[in-house]
Amino acid sequence: MWVLPGLVLSIMAPVDATWRKTTSEMEGWSSKVSGHKYYAPLRRRDDHLIMRKNRHTRLMHRHRQLLNTTGEALLSVALNTRKHAKQILLEDHGSEFTGPVMIGSPGQEQQCIFDTGSSMAWIMSTKCESDVCRMHHQFNSAKSETWEGTNQTMDIQFGTGSLTGTLCKDKVSFGGFDLGRVMLGEIKSTLGSVFTLPFDGICGLSYQMSHDDSYCFLDSVAASDQLEEKSFTFYFGEKESALIFGEPDSNIRSSEVEWYPVSRKYYWETRLTDVTVNGESVKEAEKNATVVFDTGTSVLTMPTNAATVTMKLLQKAGLDCAQIERGEAPTICYHFESSESICLDQWYEKGDSGCTASLMTLDLAEEHVFILGQPFFSAFVTTFDVGNDRIGVSRPVVNANLDA
Template sequence: MSFSPLLLASLLSPLSFTGAVWQNKDTHALEGTGRGLEGLNGQYSALKARKNLNKIRQRRYNSLQARHRDLLQQDLSMLRIEKVDRKNYKIQLTDHRSEYTGPIEIGTPGQGLDCIFDTGSSMAWVFSTKCRSSMCDMHTQFDATKSSTYSGSTTEMHITFGTGSLRGVLAKDTVSLGGMSLHDQGFGEILQPIGSVFQLDFDGICGMSYRMSKNVNASLLEGIERSSSLSEKSFTFYFGEKEAALVLGKAGRSLVNNQKMTWYPVTRQFYWESTLKDVKVGGKSILSTYSEGEISAVFDTGTSVLTMPTEDAGNTMALLQSSGVTCDMIEAGKAPKICYEFEGLDSICIRNWYERSIEGCTASLMTLDLTQENVFILGQPFFNEFITTFDVGNNRIGVAPVRS
């Protein structure tokens, strides 16, 4: 497992506008509301009053019931076929401000855990009852002794993150995501977490990137790809104002608002990344001489901010400050956008690249320098504006605006 920006971005403060006068504006929390179906009782009453129709319905019901009984006796297993033919599985995500989590189950019977779904790492890691650190007591822990399908090992791994590290052991068990079961799926049990990042509100990390270690056969993405439950080998993240969700399999048209997606090819099967041509703020390039050569955009749900190499981030802040941007301008949609340009494809322009606070507005931007790599990470500010499909079967990333 390689370095994931997830943990680094969860804690480090984003860059601030030095010397800029930003006026804070009161905002209200976005609240989702549900609406029940109305009027069905009245319609049903009207139908019920029609005796002839009721007789027809009863005959049809008896006929269908007999037919279904016959099919079951013939062992056609209609219910199992219906489950296998299911096209997608939906996982509701919960916003914890610094990260989103969703429910998974591990073991038989399933043990529920809330995990971060991270496209910037490749393995699933969960807190284990084998852990003796008091930090593990802050989380729900997986208990291997309660699972009849658990298979342990003595293979240990030491992982270093930007803000901490962990020691764990590899294992296999049934992992269920939104009702889809992956049997004999490899994952890691956390035995010793080090760092304040593990005090955040999650029970594990579900890495959904390409395999990052040839020696470790525990890629969650490969498990999803092998599953026969999905008609399409893809998954989609959606972060709307009223709902956030992960859909495994083909996402419905209503989710993408009937807009055609732009597809960006995966240029290296490590991160979910695609080659960039340029990055601009207000139409001006921010690339420094440091960024000469190939640069790439990494689509990472585990990072809470946008990241750039240090010099490029400095150029970005300078251009934003020189434009005289204020909170009012940003919220009115009049501030410069950060645009990522791709060769021969539509640019991705982010307008909500800031965070509101009591003091004003702060850029959701962080510096990140990787050795011999010019990487621009598209984190949560990007996902808040775009629905994103990760197409495993065709090694591409689909992007379309979130429904307004």
């Protein structure tokens, strides 16, 4: 029995100064359409506006704690068809995204999160008979001709619950990309409200996190002979979004790619030298500070001290929502030793009572970790280069033609 360390930090309440991942605003389904692509159309939950409002309220509450004030909330003054590339179309909905993954022979569809902050693939299974499990699409191993069971168990602890299950091997494919038979986790029991959210599993795309090499989903991607370039790219446009395996078309980028070397093959992370708000340093990016590029996190995160300084510098600007939306907001910039800085101006969320930063706190022992979550991915095209251990960042074409 083992515990997967990446997911221990994954799905936790935002005010607890921990790594938060949420899939709460969308529910989705998928269908194969004519042509060569697999689409993952998503529809909004009936209560998505209430859920987004609740998240906004929690963010403002946490920001008041950081600012030691009971006053008004911050800033509320007043796959493609090219050879060797595979593509899954997604829809940017400002929080999380899911796409269809086919498991087994014949394939059984699961709606999964593509998460660069965890390394394993696990799915809801018919071996779990609880009402919560029955809310999801459940993989039935008895209906798969290529399923192979093991006697290995998994025990994963979350901030808001836990799961147990067994490991198996079976065929996996998505977006026309066939991975062959890979190691998966089949859930047998769950505990916690996180499993009521509308996703059927997670496809972890980070580096190895467990002690057993066979548990790393990314290794299966890297070993595939279908990809000439061992990389995958996330693109979020105003109309369409996509996860592309292999070399993407150049028409999705409006700038040259800036590369950031992976500093440790665990998360997709690179070393950080400083963080500034409108040019003023938060003075918390120490020599062991890193930036983690995590598609499974819906906000930006910083250590508590850095987040406190950042919030005060943002508040110092004294801007209201209208000014922010006109592009007059201060920028949050992340600085690196040998690569260009990454600057964000779309760092806020808008609610009924004003605007607040899409920022939460994360404190890890002996590490200063700054996570770039969905606000970052919505602003940039991001390539995860498995073959060369680097992250590529470029500006997107606003409405790229993903059918080109």
